[in-house]
Amino acid sequence: MPKRSSRREIAPANGKLGVMLVGLGAVSTTFVAGVENIRCKKALPIGSLSQMGTIRLGKRDENRSPKIHEFVPLAELEDLVFAAWDPIPDDAYTAAVKAGVLDRPHLEPIADFLKRLRPMPAAFDQQYVKRLQGTNVKRGKSKRDLAEQLREDIRQFRKTAELDRIVVIWAASTEIFLTQGPAHQSVQAFEKAMEQNDPSIAPSMLYAYAALMENVPFANGAPNLTVDIPALVQLAEQRGVPIGGKDFKTGQTMMKTVLAPAFKARMLGLSGWYSTNILGNRDGEVLDDPESFKTKEESKLGVLEYILQPSIYPELYGNVFHKVRINYYPPRGDNKEGWDNIDIFGWLGYPMQIKVDFLCRDSILAAPIVLDLALFFDLAQRAKMSGIQEWLSFYFKSPQTAAGLYPEHDLFIQQTKLKNTLRWMMGEEQITHLGIEYYEKV
């Protein structure tokens, strides 16, 4: 019989779950329209681990591999209700048509549903996203005032949609690069800085603050600092609310976090990794601004350093030239092309090259991540897991961790961590992959 620890107490997923999306652009509309198509049985939730994935329980010869959504008490897709904020007033149908990700057969039959999703005015400031101009914007005396308006939006949505629970996901544009400063060090300093309109408080931080004050989990799908500051980590812990980020791990970086661990596993050296992208959606336009690109660049560059551990393997990874470029190229729309040229070396130092050409669809890769994050953050909240949810690193390019811990980037270690956390929640045995008992019979 499998050994079981005690099961975590998890409140049931009764009632409706509100998913509040900051940003109603390509990713958000692809997510919402996708969920509705799936609910209407017109498509499958491909790419969603929570919906399609299974989890092995116990020993291999027990043959227990339920679907994840049958194993842990997740909200049902039927129970999701959506809301969004965006400085551009387009409803979800118009925004989806403009984004050009989904074809008409996935939009027309649900056009009325999408048209009903109109974005609430955003807490937006062009200082933080230079290439955007918005008209659907909140006005307020101070940043604190804007945060209070966002809190009121959350409360109103809870009431009018008769929701049981809510999660907030940042799927809005990448803000300019910010580093931690004095205003980010404590909740008190943060609140004072909001009142004083301190420039180190970005709009994304106002949404995160508002969510936490309303006891709502917050996940950050972009590389902005946002909730990755001591003040908001403290607030999340104080209020018992889950948080996490940063930056959905989708195309090129997902491939990087698969390939780099393979080189390291086989002790193959790396001398250079050149990654370049062309994309033509609004995200690409925003990232064409050097200050927003810098935020993205930091998020994409960190990955190799942590996976390869050059200080432990100086002969193999001590001298890696790593470059990441993103080029805005309108004809491609959301259909990004990412090229990687990888210079590796093997036995006696002989060089080899690998080329990856990933013709991907950005938002098609991101939408199932939004779904899984909404469901797993809600699960974490019901399981009373507060603060940083490192077990969801699987979904992020630049995973947020406790102070002093380095992030785990290897996709398969992240997957093991996620599944072991689900086993732990449900009181199932951890899978160690030892398996010696199949060979050394007692």
Ligand SMILES: NC(=O)c1ccc[n+]([C@@H]2O[C@H](COP(=O)([O-])OP(=O)(O)OC[C@H]3O[C@@H](n4cnc5c(N)ncnc54)[C@H](O)[C@@H]3O)[C@@H](O)[C@H]2O)c1
């Ligand atoms: N594969 C992917 O698509 C992928 C992967 C990782 C991260 N991301 C990130 O996800 C985010 C969304 O990507 P997208 O392709 O949907 O971009 P998009 O430009 O289509 O949509 C972003 C939306 O956010 C809105 N916005 C900007 N500032 C806002 C604010 N302060 N409040 C509310 N709304 C605001 C914009 O008006 C826009 O409609 C970007 O930051 C992107 O870098 C995307």
